[in-house]
Amino acid sequence: MAEAHTVHSVDRRLGGTRLAGLVTDLAGARPGYRALAQAVRTLLLDGRVPLHTRLPAERELATALGVSRATVTAAYDLLRDGGFARSRRGASTWTELPEGRRPASVAAFPVGDGVIDLAVAAPPAPAAELSAALAAAAARLPEHAPTAGYHPYGLPELRAAVADRFTRRGLPTLPDQILITTGAQHAISLALALLGRPGDRALVENPSYPNALDAIRRAGMRATPVPVTDAGWDTALVESTLRQAAPRIAYLVPDFQNPTGALMGREQRVRILETARATGTWLLVDETIADIALDVPPPAPFASLAPHGVAEQVVTVGSLSKSHWGGLRIGWVRAGSRLITELAMARVPSDMATPVIEQLVALHLLEGMDEVLRARITSLRASREALAAALTRHVPEWRWQLPPGGLSLWVDLGAPVASGLARAALARGVRIEGGSRFGADPGTHEHRLRIPYTLPPDQCELAATRLAAALSSDLAAPAGAPLPGDWVA
Known part of the structure; x- marks a missing residue:
């Protein structure tokens, strides 16, 4: 996947060389001015060029692109005519959006502007508990102020608390088997960078968590997909793929899989663990959503079923993002103590340590985690029921399996229109990613x-009302044309 370049909103002027680097696929396009205008429109709608940014002077951009000034002049005219740019006589040209249009990137428009964000499957913070945790952390901060404040492994007391939670869930764990990270995504990226090499195969579920898939691609690894359907995993297919492809790493989300919500059975887990032992595959197990058990008892950690000799091959990642709040960037890795040491050494060049204040907040939240989860699960059950009922009323032709846990429905639209629907929904105040993103x-x-x-x-x-209205509109994107990849959670 090509790396997405983003021009930050603090840079209010876009240079010709920089814009030329963002514009692609102009070679041989006729007429050139239309292709250039379309490229700038796409950058603007994707959020890679922010609103109200001054575009390069016509001569400057023409030189950078190696085209005539007349081509740039005509492209700017098209942008202005379409409402994607504005100019004052004798002044510069600035990016704009036509009325009713929004950029696709969540970073390109502010929270609170009426948009319902369905691209992020994460609940808001438990406000009272977060405030109490922040006050408790502030009271303890003076204990740490005399130190340098760098803890590549994480605060010892937080490592002990996370280890204790694994132990109480059925997986005996020592503090030196825990690494505190800056969120689960950080944990996943660290593990991939340490355990994998460019060109290695990585078994992945299809569909799967987009940010993990992106991390695998950016690590230069080759994804080997196995399907996860409404019925869950085909264990025999997973086993045969492990044996035939011999992947270096298998990334799995066995607990309320993201996005399907499927829960892997105990026998399936045991069979996959035994096959991984035979192939020598590292199992990178994402348990970020494991606590969101709505209709079943919370599952035991995947590694708790590992037979002797396989436990060291299981690397478990988790975080407080789904159980508490995504704004608190606290995650962890649970693995063998030797691997934890190697991961801690590997993190230092790019991320020396997770902030002490956030770790202290997390420590307090972990102490009252069971109470927070009880309230959260009650709330999520009510919202799941409301969403399912609303979709049944407004779009009765859509189908889904009600998941036993997790945070979302994986909805079958009955036709390949997800990308067009996502574009139409954005114009109606709902940001959502089509299934192809997963x-x-x-x-x-x-x-x-x-x-x-x-x-x-x-x-x-x-949200259901707006999605139904978008579905009944003339969908802007043809079938099979996915939206540009945006970040999701």
């Missing part, structure tokens, strides 16, 4: 949407 293979799952139920019930109703 695909391990390009273009797959175009008939699916992941719809979170992390919003209050009334917002679930409003």
Whole structure:
């Protein structure tokens, strides 16, 4: 996947060389001015060029692109005519959006502008508990102020608390088997960088968590997908893929899989562990959503079923993002103590340590985690019921399996229209990613949407109403044309 370049909003002037580097696929395009205008429109709608940014002077951009000034002049005219740029006589040209249009990137427009964000499957913070945790952390901070404040492994007391939670869930764990990270995504990226090499195969579920898939691609690894359907995993296929492809790493989300919500059975886990022992594959197990058990008892850690000799091959990652708050960037890795040491050494060049204040907040939250989860699960059940009922009323032709846990529905639209629907929904105040964003293979799952139920019930109703209105409109994107990849959670 090509790396997405983003021009930050603090840079209010876009130089010609910089814009030329963002514009692609102009070679041989005729007429050139239309291709250039379309490229700038795409950058603007993707959020890679922010609103109200001054575009390069015509002569400057023409030189950078190696085209005539007349081509740039005509392209700017098209942008102005379409409402994507504005100019004052004798002054510069600035980016703009036509009325009713929004950029696709969540970073390109502010929270609180009326947009319902369904691209992020994460609940808001438990406000009272977060405030109490912050006060408790502030009281303890003077104990740490005399130190340098760098803890590459994490605060000892937080490592002990995370280890204790694993132990109480059925996986005996020592503090030196825990590394505190800056979120689960950081943990995943660290593990991939240490355990994998460019060109290695990585078994992945299809569909799967987009940010993990992106991390695998950026590590230069080759994804080997196995399907996860409404019925869950085909264990025999996973086993045969492990044996035939002999992947270096297998990235799995066995607990309320993201995005399908499927829960892997105990026997399936045991069989995969035994096969991984035979192939020598590292199992990178994402348990970020494991605590969100709505209709079943919380599952035991995947590694708790590992037979003797395999436990060292299981690397478990988790975080407080789904159980508490994504704004608190606290995650962890649970692995063998030797691997934890290697991971801690590997993190220092790019991320020396997780902030002490956030670790102290997390420590306090972990102490009252069971109470927070009880309230959170009750709230999520109500929102899940409200979303399912609203979708049944407004789009009765859509189908889904009600998941036993997790944070979202994996909805079958009945036709490959997800990308066009996502574009139309954005114009109606709903940001959502089409199913192809979750695909391990390009273009797959175009008939699916992941719809979170992390919003209050009334917002679930409003979201369903807007999605139904978008579905009844003339969908802007043709079938099979996915939206540009945006970040999701």
